Amino acid sequence: MTEPFPGPSLPTLIDAIRSGRLTPAEHVAQVLDRLAADPFNTVITLDVERATAAAAVLTDEANQGQWRGPLHGIALGVKDLIDVVGLPTRCGSNVLQGAPPASVDAPVVARLRTAGAVVVAKLHTQEFAHGPTGDVAATGPARNPHDPTRITGGSSSGSAAAVAAGYLPLALGTDTGCSVRTPAALCGVVGLKPTYGAVSTDGVFPLAETLDHVGLLTSDAAGAALAWSVLHGRDAAVPVTLDGLRIGVPVDDYWQPADPAIAPWPAAAVAALAAAGARVVEVRTPMIDELVAAYPLIVGNEAYTTHARWLARRPADYQPLVRERLLSFADRPAVEYIRAQRTRRRLVPELRAAVGDVDVLVLPTTRLRATPIGAASVPMDGVDVDVRPALLALNSPFNLSGWPAVSVPAPVDGLPIGVQIVGVGLDEHGILDVAAALERAWR
Template sequence: MRIRELAMALRSGELSPAEHVADVLDRLVADTTNAVVALDTERATAEAAARTAELARGEWRGPLHGVAVGIKDLVDVAGLPTRAGSRILDDAGPARADAPIVTALRRAGAVVVAKLHTHEFAYGPTGDVSATGPARNPHDPSRITGGSSSGSAAAVAAGHLPLAIGTDTGCSVRTPAALCGIVGLKPTFGRLPTEGVFPLAESCDHVGLLTADVHGASVTYDALVREGGGGGIQAPGVAGVRIGAPADGYWAPLDPAIADGVAAAVERLARHGAEVVEVRTAMIGELAATYPVIVGSEALATHGTWLAERPEDYQPLTRRRLERMADLPAREYVLAQRARRRLVAAMRAALDGVDALVLPTTRLRATPIGEQVIDGVTVASALLDLNLPFNLSGWPAVSVPAAVDGLPAGVQVVGVGLEERGVLRVAAALGA
């Protein structure tokens, strides 16, 4: 379900927002991926009718007018509880107000239809740890979606929705996008508001979006940052763009097909006029080592009281991850943040003159649900490690489908000298 064709049909009157939203709600009711946490049927139906009436009067809010959107259940939607995939929040009452990102979507004309599955408290990259059970990959229901924006990716990949909102603290938009074969954009840190979003680690948390293709991500991003105005999408083309291809072993995938897919992507960009240069990031291992300290410490600050009083209400894996942080001195957190600043600066210096990096999104494709180690490889690390440096740096990044057979994989485009529209322009040249 692509936003380009859908928006044209809605604006022309070939399809009404009311018909579109009713169809989406039917699809979500019949979902088999465990993507749906709650439907907002009554309000969505009323808003779809209102968007239909606006079009009948010649009023058009932009390319998201009447488009159904799902929201990760970490983000407040007025009238619905935010439970974050956890029994800890079983008794949470309805949110009193929309998070600002939801307000921006409604202003742009989008219709919120559902809250979607998340890995518990967004603290994991697999999507199979939640009070409501695992999300299932639409390409193979025995396998993970990736996380933590698991339901958002599954719903878009299954064709239920054209657009979903997720969050990304280390990989949580890009990894499920890669494993489910769709597009996931993590904008620059702070570019989309995180107020009204349950925090995992505030210094790394981003709000992002998932769509079927790059054009849909471009339209949505532009509509949100322009408060519903639309327009301003850059024409495709990468002539003269300097692409960095990381050569350090850290960036190598474990699946040869992923490596081949990334190589094909780099070759395609070169054929279209990009300048490809090999780059090295000697500091990357040291930078990556700061991530679990920073995120774990910030997560424990949020969860410490609940962890002490109600440990049994957490999923066992989440509880163990939090408990491992309990005895870490505050000094280690401060040192990690200092190292982060120094090493991000060193990475930028090493990439001087590079416009964008092109690399794998993950080291593995979707693994069986519940498997934590595959052939001696820790699944969580394989899904997280190639993404987290760009949460530490705050640079924009997008995952697009790689050219592979079988289960999907992702190619990641990271902005070094480019902002979001430039990153999406490079991604569009990959044909996604």
């Protein structure tokens, strides 16, 4: 086991820079040094010259009392699926090995830069974000800072691992079915998937346009809330209190983890919140199996459509697993996709009706902890559990619904475990308030 570097949280770094105890130039130099020495394969491209120059300007501005915004001088890592001006977007694939530098920042990057953030690196991604493990990419697997023989989760593999390793305080990822929350859970950090459409996906290479979200990874809920305020453009109007908050606990078999080590922690989270005044409500979701069956049909068909031309011309440039999964949708009838989308439109309202009396759902983020790199299945209580479905299953329903969700690490030794808080009656600020309350209860 390797102990991750205990890097400062985003609020702590902001306070240090604002108080003058740390300059943007010093902070960015420290981050670049850590990223340059990375043993976990989180880094795709370091932007040393531009980051150093930007940090110098921001340091001069800070010395003059000029502040661009809440993230003035803060280092930012960006998943290599998202455009950063001057750097290529290769999406973890040899297909884009010769991609030219992006001519403009994706809007999500531009907004964070406007608030003072300094982009320091493009970070590892599963090839074209197609998979939840983080170990299938042209540059090889990303490695979990808690145990380098194990996966980070994906597809925002480098973003989660870089934050977990303490290299930087903030990273951007994407989430189509689990790709912020699963690596957050497996690496032991906070991962926020906002409401569908709340953050622009312009300048982000698509996996499945009707499910794609851009999200954030930080070391704690306070950092995620601060970064979300920047992206969203405003702070929460009224902080959420736990007194009387209605917590939904899904009790169907579908929502249960496969790893027995995970099982106690959602219950512990619910108990901690209930002790602070929240009200616990058991909920049932009889439509869940039919709803989630639509997910792979939507993703598979949309992804194949994006890649069909390259697959016909350059199939060998794809990683074998990704190529096989994409090509499995080559001859599927259009009626299949249309039916899946109609199923989604029919059942998401039913899901909301089933859980509509609660403010949040609390459940495991994943059915498994980090598994060995390359393992397609793992034995669990005498049963072989398929890894990819186990990492997706508890997350993808909330891509289909578009509801906001955040994964928060449980206070465990060894391999991390994530607890997911899903907003039913609460927005992003609300679920992050609940996450922060849970963190306080677990300290």
